[in-house]
Amino acid sequence: MVFDKFHEECGIAGVFGDKDAANLVYLALYALQHRGQEGAGIACSDRRSLRVEKGLGLVADIFKRSILERLSGDIAIGHNRYSTAGENHLKNTQPIVADINLGSVALVHNGNIVNADVLRNELVSDGAIFTSTSDSEIIIHLMAKSNEKNIIDAISKSVQRLKGAFSLIFMTENMMIGLRDPFGFRPLILGRIRSSHVLVSETCALDLIDGEFIREIEPGEMIIITDEGIVSYYPFEKVEIxxxxxxxxYFARPDSRIFNRDVYEIRKAFGRKLAEESPVDADIVIPVPDSGIVATLGYSEYSGIPYEMGLIRNHYVGRTFIEPAQSIRHFGVKLKLNPVKSVIAGKRIVVVDDSIVRGTTSRKIVKMLKEAGAKEVHMRISSPPTKFPCFYGIDTPTRSELIASTHTIEEIRKYITADSLAYLSLEGMLDCVENSSFCHACFSGAYPTLHKDGNGYNPKSEV
Amino acid sequence: MVFDKFHEECGIAGVFGDKDAANLVYLALYALQHRGQEGAGIACSDRRSLRVEKGLGLVADIFKRSILERLSGDIAIGHNRYSTAGENHLKNTQPIVADINLGSVALVHNGNIVNADVLRNELVSDGAIFTSTSDSEIIIHLMAKSNEKNIIDAISKSVQRLKGAFSLIFMTENMMIGLRDPFGFRPLILGRIRSSHVLVSETCALDLIDGEFIREIEPGEMIIITDEGIVSYYPFEKVEIxxxxxxxxYFARPDSRIFNRDVYEIRKAFGRKLAEESPVDADIVIPVPDSGIVATLGYSEYSGIPYEMGLIRNHYVGRTFIEPAQSIRHFGVKLKLNPVKSVIAGKRIVVVDDSIVRGTTSRKIVKMLKEAGAKEVHMRISSPPTKFPCFYGIDTPTRSELIASTHTIEEIRKYITADSLAYLSLEGMLDCVENSSFCHACFSGAYPTLHKDGNGYNPKSEV
Amino acid sequence: MVFDKFHEECGIAGVFGDKDAANLVYLALYALQHRGQEGAGIACSDRRSLRVEKGLGLVADIFKRSILERLSGDIAIGHNRYSTAGENHLKNTQPIVADINLGSVALVHNGNIVNADVLRNELVSDGAIFTSTSDSEIIIHLMAKSNEKNIIDAISKSVQRLKGAFSLIFMTENMMIGLRDPFGFRPLILGRIRSSHVLVSETCALDLIDGEFIREIEPGEMIIITDEGIVSYYPFEKVEIxxxxxxxxYFARPDSRIFNRDVYEIRKAFGRKLAEESPVDADIVIPVPDSGIVATLGYSEYSGIPYEMGLIRNHYVGRTFIEPAQSIRHFGVKLKLNPVKSVIAGKRIVVVDDSIVRGTTSRKIVKMLKEAGAKEVHMRISSPPTKFPCFYGIDTPTRSELIASTHTIEEIRKYITADSLAYLSLEGMLDCVENSSFCHACFSGAYPTLHKDGNGYNPKSEV
Amino acid sequence: MVFDKFHEECGIAGVFGDKDAANLVYLALYALQHRGQEGAGIACSDRRSLRVEKGLGLVADIFKRSILERLSGDIAIGHNRYSTAGENHLKNTQPIVADINLGSVALVHNGNIVNADVLRNELVSDGAIFTSTSDSEIIIHLMAKSNEKNIIDAISKSVQRLKGAFSLIFMTENMMIGLRDPFGFRPLILGRIRSSHVLVSETCALDLIDGEFIREIEPGEMIIITDEGIVSYYPFEKVEIxxxxxxxxYFARPDSRIFNRDVYEIRKAFGRKLAEESPVDADIVIPVPDSGIVATLGYSEYSGIPYEMGLIRNHYVGRTFIEPAQSIRHFGVKLKLNPVKSVIAGKRIVVVDDSIVRGTTSRKIVKMLKEAGAKEVHMRISSPPTKFPCFYGIDTPTRSELIASTHTIEEIRKYITADSLAYLSLEGMLDCVENSSFCHACFSGAYPTLHKDGNGYNPKSEV
Ligand SMILES: Nc1ncnc2c1ncn2[C@@H]1O[C@H](COP(=O)(O)OP(=O)(O)O)[C@@H](O)[C@H]1O
Ligand SMILES: Nc1ncnc2c1ncn2[C@@H]1O[C@H](COP(=O)(O)OP(=O)(O)O)[C@@H](O)[C@H]1O
Ligand SMILES: Nc1ncnc2c1ncn2[C@@H]1O[C@H](COP(=O)(O)OP(=O)(O)O)[C@@H](O)[C@H]1O
Ligand SMILES: Nc1ncnc2c1ncn2[C@@H]1O[C@H](COP(=O)(O)OP(=O)(O)O)[C@@H](O)[C@H]1O
Ligand code: SF4
Ligand code: SF4
Ligand code: SF4
Ligand code: SF4
Ligand SMILES: [Mg+2]
Ligand SMILES: [Mg+2]
Ligand SMILES: [Mg+2]
Ligand SMILES: [Mg+2]
Structure with missing residues (x-):
């Protein structure tokens, strides 16, 4: 299927102090599968050495019993990976595990280091060798070069060199360390299972393994988990988060709570606000399932327009398909979504989706609804137009491919053949989270790291 | 996961007269994947001979490009299979392909032959050999023994011997034949793609391949598709359908139209009727997704209670998981469903599911909702209590395992720990389909075939 | 690699009365792997029912521990299969297992039924259905139609209808039955492991499993093995074997003893006789390894010419290879054989192989030896020219592809570019086995079955 | 199978300047498969970047067409790997590919660095990170730290730090570099295919790909292959080789020529010398195939005792097998070797093998021959007793496990139950190669590197 979504680049998890550590990390990664579906890895410490197992594909397909059994020990960290096209290789799969002057260390990373090229060049000139292209290897090199006497100081010193987005989990033979960049771009949650500690990207992973939510790791916080307990450090200067x-x-699961808010509630608020800002006279409102469902419920609630499941999402989505020789209209979208004719036919319809990237999918959806007999199709998007690429760990097309970057809303409406089109406003969106310090650079171009030092905007990605 | 649902035993499809026949059947089977997930097969005719490819697992995993390329020809039939526990073997996978006195013939079957044992014993005594335990092999044997001079007469004569449920598609080198038993237990739809004809279990399969709906094969009808066109026969005595x-x-997809009704509309009507019959004072109504969604929308519409997605269904359901050593509460259900705490906590909740089989899943769901903070949990089931096994192509547990067969509704309520429990009434259900001739034996014990000749009820299944 | 050998079509084995039966059959099949490398299967009886597992590829790759564990029971039979090009399918893989009027029966077959088409047509007209194209299915049908009251009579009656070559092992829930056709084309050996009985194609399979040789099943003998012991029947009229x-x-392993003779000794006698009939003045004699080794030792012994390993056979032969874009001379042969230049250069060489089929391989070998510096290359073949196809269970090319059928020896010599070429004479060969009743039809055209009833020669195969 | 052989640790190959480079390296690795069977990898340069593909298992199983097609470019290097028990992981598989200050570089290594631990510790203290335990990573780090301005100087400087055995092939985007340690422990051959250059461990790899032998890389020589041609450097002080x-x-294939000698001729000379030193009155002499074959021919030639193939080596050796519950005598050896009873029975036999490691295999062979009826069994070994471990790239057991290290020859004879036992003498062996400067440390304990600086003997391996 053509890539027509922003993509989260990773989900991460760690367990400290449970003899079933690798198994729990594996289940946490399963709950975080939506954050990366191209590969996964788990590293484990048995207090004597580190072992790692990685693979390409889905978590449940990679980790068979025999592989999990090899991962014995009571500390484990893991990673789900989204890979950019073409490089579906084990090479960049995490965790990275390395031996350095301070011992063995494993690392998983969710985010993107904006100054990776600068750091890498500097390290290479200084004699470092790189066997992957992952940001994580840079971090390990910074630690190895840090001249610090212990892992904690080495990490503190190294992460101060990083610009960009990074939620990290480190593991040594006896320690697990969680850390978020000072801007706090990506979530990282602390939880507990009986007497063991857990770090996960989203609370839905805690739910699956019966973990209790403790609190979020704060932006800029570094938390060290050992047999002695938990200690916090703040290696960074304080900045606005x-x-x-x-x-x-879009990225998080609706049953998660992150950034101290319930995703479901926020997503519903977006829908209500969208209804308030861009009402329409219609018979029914339907979601583009599943990511559009919760905002649609909000839209329906505020507008009073009845909610229906006018598009059915196939349960077996996600595999590659062999298209027949004769062309099938809207094939890519049809493999995933099918309209319910009895619901659609003869109706004026509001259809709600979370975002539009290239516009090709929306266009197919609108056409499919019209072919199913819709009298009018009004597209409503529960976020503002996405005009700028993200440099903080999300895989986005270049600016020229973002339809909202090069077209007016009216032009987009024409292209997707909708009777009307409206986006949530930036202000409306920020209202819903009651905080304007959230990053919204992909809508506004206001890159937090660019603001600070003029270095955040990566021109290479724009080619 | 423990088996706690009735299971459809098959989905079938056929295409006549398209050089891409096997590829179209493959896509149709993908759209019918919910009717059988343990194995699939496609047979193809290139007008000179028949070829078949089968495998275990999901359609998209079995049929790689290289395999589809081997299936050249312009006629193809295919089958999705549900297998009862333990016998996950290729042996019984369909299509069955055999050489008989009238040439080569392939066959796929959705349903269950009630008098299979009798027929099989009779055939074996008469010198037949059986290399599988599938009903289809019986049908082929009856054809081979029929002494008829052509395939059509051989089929007509053979199917008259069958009792039970059977939607069949036959293929020879130059013909495709569709057939439904006189009671019409299972659906079978006729469609068209350009100049080729298509047979499928549900209309959702037509939608995916851009097929146009023509009409349903009627109960007792046999339809012969050749290069000359379509001809109908009625080999059976007319009976009430x-x-x-x-x-x-439950079985059909909500975006399908079968038995000349829209599944979505009927399912929603069930929900409305359920709300009418068993109202409750509550804050929200939530579905057990995905099968409970549409009835829940009906319940919400009639009752005015707001609809919420209080349980989130994991997108990666369906793989086997390695449970951790330490036990996780409600593990089986949690891999599939997770409550949204912010939606649930402090609320009086109506939760709607399609049916209860053993009760174990419902119990876990109720407990999970209570642990998420629900003040009250009222379970509503959009069908009557399932008290009897099905002998018409659905895999059901024995009577003793059906909780409604051995317990009162109050006892079930207690077992599942709900604050209240109500089922849709038999009359209410039949009202919604405006026809009391539908089979409802698993609720009422009124087996259609038993009525006719006292032979429908298979005591062996009760062991 | 191009097919340039006659190919044995099967190896078979059975064990009665050992709780490890399937495991022993698996090892026996490994020892018989040279008789069929495209697929294998094992059926097992636990005295209540039969179970079968099959696969494509080599025995050691098909039967993993988990599969062998499913084959519990103390009776097992198995089969290695050679498949003719293109039809690499599980469908025809043996054992065939079927339910008939006399119960369940499994069957493995080494050989070829000459009148298979006649029997199949007769059975099909009589209402039989065929789901494979294997001869074994014919035999099961004959049994099912035999009207006999017990398995033994059913087998006796059925095999009397067969013409051609057949070494068979049958298994029921409580019995194992071995049988050889009256001409005794293919071997079948009876052995013992402690208190259990074993049937195998060659004695090398007994050696691997520590089995003791008892005797050969005689041509025309049917041996019934039950808990009560062993009984013999002779269902056929006596004929010359x-x-x-x-x-x-070529087919048997040199460490086997079959037809009451040691393969090694006969093969060496062929070599000595070849040296006697066709001497040559040369410096060294070398084999085409491994099949030519033993005859070469005989040639060296008689002639006094020193034996050397002038060609080294690669240990990893048997996998498919990706040829490079630029052509490599003699690539097919080079993947298997490499000349030792220091042995070859400047020498007059006799090179001994077992047979020549198309001549392409011999031509490459001779050229390769000349390029390695051989002064003269004299090819000696330890069998007569193969001029006729085999209809008794060996896969041979058609007559027109057999170089000796269409060319004189001098023409062949020119084609393969040898300095001289000689074959063993028919008389010389028969001398070595001290018996002229052996089948030698592929050399002489004297088909044993043709002699008897004019029915043995299958003109279809000559197309 | 129990490990009862010394094992070569690698085979390496490289091609410069052929658009089919990866394919040729793949075939060369196939010809070198006997030097390492646990994993393989190929790296390729398309003059813009390096790409690598690796896998576990045999070359022909790892490199399918689709994988080879990804390796486009006209320079390629590859590696076959032997892995010590337990660590069957991709992590240490070569080629290693890394980005350093001088660009991208790939490396394959045959041998063993004696001072690896010292260098690794030094590098780690200096801030290096290690992601594998392979010696190659050390070499890359040394290059990265070398402060040299070009690859050639970086390599020269780095390899001067290495002690031990190393035949290396480096690749950059535009260059291929071959190098042998100054002692010349492992072979490395230079060849040509049309206008491209080739480096391989043994000449048999040249033969398969139609390559022409040019010469050996000399001990201590470094050869740089670019589009401009070939240049040689000698970065080391001259020492005795x-x-x-x-x-x-044992290690090399008998059809190879290495160290400017033909393996076949040397091996045959060992056999003749053994016959001269340790004659015996016997009826036949047989090899332990295949490694014992050529020496046996020498023994037979000198002694006049007739050569026979009394043991047959199974063609399908090398897979893991499931042993039956009941024990089978000599199971491990029987899967590989089977005696020919007609050859053995009643005879006085000399059996020749290349070496004895633990003695367990020899014991099983002698017993098997006696059970096959041998009157006397005289074991002759075509090398001296192996008493010391190797530190130069051969996987050997520790001293305590080497039977010759802890037992007298008479004790060994008793243990293996032979009627007599003799080894080739050290002097006799060296006579055959006409040079006493060869390494023979595993026989004599005279470690070349120990002689030089007292650092060669690695006490850790002795645990
Ligand atoms: N069961 C669910 N219900 C609603 N939203 C979900 C559910 N599961 C996942 N999601 C959300 O939907 C997103 C992806 O779903 P979907 O819309 O089906 O695919 P797409 O990535 O093509 O938009 C996830 O990232 C997550 O936020
Ligand atoms: N996207 C969908 N939305 C609503 N119902 C669906 C959808 N897809 C399939 N179904 C229906 O739901 C049934 C199965 O879904 P689900 O409830 O998730 O699993 P379970 O079989 O465990 O109840 C299908 O048989 C079908 O009727
Ligand atoms: N170890 C062996 N030594 C000699 N002959 C063997 C050995 N193993 C098998 N054989 C014989 O060699 C035949 C096949 O070997 P080979 O010549 O290598 O292959 P090809 O089938 O291409 O001729 C077998 O059918 C068997 O008779
Ligand atoms: N065809 C051959 N004939 C003789 N020797 C061979 C042949 N192929 C490989 N070799 C040599 O035999 C060695 C391994 O063969 P073998 O004795 O069969 O196994 P093992 O490693 O168990 O001794 C190789 O390392 C090589 O030197
Ligand atoms: S640019 Fe957009 S996607 Fe990226 S971090 Fe900011 S808000 Fe998130
Ligand atoms: S018994 Fe129930 S499941 Fe079976 S056919 Fe009748 S209604 Fe359907
Ligand atoms: S024709 Fe040849 S191969 Fe066939 S059975 Fe007779 S001798 Fe054997
Ligand atoms: S110690 Fe032995 S095996 Fe090692 S290099 Fe020296 S001679 Fe070779
Ligand atoms: Mg979506
Ligand atoms: Mg459900
Ligand atoms: Mg041969
Ligand atoms: Mg050996």
């Missing part, structure tokens, strides 16, 4: 608002719009 | 009402309740 | 002499020349 | 004599005894 900028959590990624797109996590609420 | 008994389509399976459970197709509406 | 015709064991396949090619088993000695 | 010590090629590994065990390559002749």
């Amino acid at each position: 900028h959590p990624c608002i797109f996590e609420f719009i | 008994h389509p399976c009402i459970f197709e509406f309740i | 015709h064991p396949c002499i090619f088993e000695f020349i | 010590h090629p590994c004599i065990f390559e002749f005894i």
